[in-house]
Amino acid sequence: MKSTYTNSIIKIILTVLIFTQSTVVAKGNLIELDLIKQQVNGQQLYNRLQREFSNPQKVKQEQDKIIKQINHKHYNDKQNELNSFQNSTENQSADQTQIPELLLRNIQNNQYIVNLYIGSQSVKQPLLIDTGSPYTLVDGVDCEKCHIQNSKNSLFDCNQSPTCKLTDKSSYELTFVQGKAQGLQVKDRVCLQSGLAQCTSNEFTFIDIYNITYSMENIEADGILGLGMIKKNPNFSFVQQLFASGQISEPSFSLYINDISFDMRYQKDISKLILGGVNMKYGVENQVMVYHSIANSDSWALNLDTVKFNDKNIKQKDSKIAIIDSGSSNIVLPREDYNYLLKYLTNDLHFICQPQNNIYLQCSCPTGEIGVFPEVKIKFAGVDQIYVLSPKDYIIQENHLCNMQISYYSSTDGSWILGDVFLRKYMSYFNIQKEQIGLILSNKKSLESREFLKDVMLILECILGSLFLGILVIYFIRMISGLKNAKDEELNFD
Template sequence: MILYLLFQLISAYVKIDLHKPMPHHYNRHLRNDLLINNFKNTQYTGIIKIGEQDLELLFDTGSSIFWVFSNTCASQSKKASFDCQSSPNCLMTKEQYNVQYGQGEIRGNKAFDQLQISNLTVSNFQFLIVNSQSNLDNLRADGILGLGLQEQFGFNSLINMLYDQHLINKRMFTFYLNSIPEQINNSSALFLGGYDTRYMSSEVQYVKLDKTDSWSVKLNTIQMNNKVLINDVSALIDTGTSLIVVPTHQFTQLLSILRDEYKQFCQYSQYQIKCSCPDGDFSHFPDFEFSLEGELKLVLSPHDYIYMDVSVCVLSFTKSSNNYWILGDTFIRKHVTVFDIDNKQIGFAKLATFEKQSKQIQINDYLYIFKVVCVCICVAIASIWIIRQVSCLGEASHEMNK
């Protein structure tokens, strides 16, 4: 009985401590974060569970639909697929929908099931089970988790369902994308319902969205060093896009500036800019400065947007027929990026060093262990006192009976 009471007291303390309000970050031992896999800095994926089936999904703020490949869908890239018949709570409807991407298309049936992401379980979650696809064979995932703002087909978004079922306190999520693939000790992460200050070395600076149906912000200027490339343009902040996507006419201007101002004769090949760098040095390439509202300036150095391929400098820029920019993972990796649905804004914070993250994690662990040990000691002392009091009462009662 005493052991049972001891367990209950410790459990009660831990529960209260873990739910103590923390306005800016999560407690390490009950935080809603999901570690993310980084495939060659091109695709960021994480493990979720539908029913009892584990699936690896790509996180995409540029689209809104949550979908998974069915076990009947042919795809060269998928590693796993979802079988509705093997899930006791899965209900697949006859409603069919098509979703088109910049490259690729899917078709599937609307379905409902239980979803688990991180330590959160969502009931009656709605998603698409895809039975046909085209041009998505390069997708190294079992589906896409859309985190965009535009509601499609009457689907309720993951963040809304987490909020409606009281699993998170804010309709907010945050990405920290690591630039070093497969580094386990410094994994990328998605935070649900808030953000974690251990990954930040500055306050979050917010920018209002310039559209109501997408994670799009207004860029006042984009400069290459001090030369203005463009004024007043919209930019979509998109985790589902690897590169920085530039409208065609501005892309041509960018190549001209590289040639005329920096004497770099570059070619556009296989969706990227490739320049000759025989000495492997790309420090002479320009910085890109993105100026947003509130005098917020975000800078990409050559190290952020260039990687070496033998003696070729590959710039992570591509072009499209859109009239807006897309700032993909190349841009997002430079900052901790906060997506705030309720306030219709995106926040940016400087990255903390890996050493700072590790140190703060260790400190939090030590504090947690110290608290638990203190509680155990206090409960043990209280238990001994109670046992002695009960023993004394028993002896007194025995003497009185004599």
């Protein structure tokens, strides 16, 4: 009994002694502790146990037992530390904004198109980005007019996607300025990349279009990516679905869009749809993004304060809003404000102007000088910030004609629409959760300077490469000439 008690005390003492001397060696994600090979004196442990137990087998058993216990304790302690570290790292990663950036194809400044991949077969669908529409529309194989207009693209086929399911047999009819679209409500997955990468769940809701009443001539998209505000029904929101599936860290997106001349200059698409946040490198350095609360929870609309052409306030009625709409190319005015603007241009500024199929407001400019046209100064309610569009931002010059990208529509509430003309000048950030729109002057110069530096570096590389080749040619010519001279001298010597 006494021997057993003494043995236990010795084991405890030895365990404490060895525990205080041991260290941990980390190998990857596994924590290994080798008491014998590392800093613990294994021979001393063996000697002490040998003095305590006369049976060598018992000594070995006790030694293995002690080492196992210490190993187990240290493994658990260090594994807990490792788990805590991994959890904190994961939390830090989750806190970092995930902002996938998708390239936008610019079609003559009239359409900005993003490629998404829909269904279990990840079929590429080019979609027009539209902050004015909350619904995503995808042209289906049953849409005959869509086939005629988009024969070069693969239209969506719900029957070919096992993850696609019809959720409502009743038809949806959506009305646009150009006409109407009819379709069925379906659910399927939508991915940002091919190969089922960065996808929503299979529950993303969109409209599978089977009929359209408008012409899709010159429209290169197979539908619409609805980025409109729709808090009441998040299942229709593409951004909120991405957020729910963990692909982005906040329900928001940003638009950085360029003029077609800018993209053509560098022969590549530079415009971006940024999901889950904002990348401030696309805003002018040392400027602050200004945030505006939206007018209501149903659209990306801001309360207008004033809209001035030079110093003339064109907005004629109070309580008007401006819809920030990437699906519209122009600045679109209510008919009353449009007529007032036309009168101001002709009577006050003495321009000769007339509407052109409600696409442009066409004015004569015989000298070709667009700088004589007025600046557009837009101020939203509640914030002391004026957004300026210079004539070059909203005028397309053709010979002696200046086409103002301003049109009109029949508005029931006097709303203005600020389309791509405005969005090209100001990078925009749309936050669904905070119900805000952030605006900052777009940074074009940094991209131009980066492209310029690339061009300079390419030229320098070509020059240096040419010099290097020239030096090699001269070296070989001299070497061959030297060998020839040496041979001639040898012959003369003979």
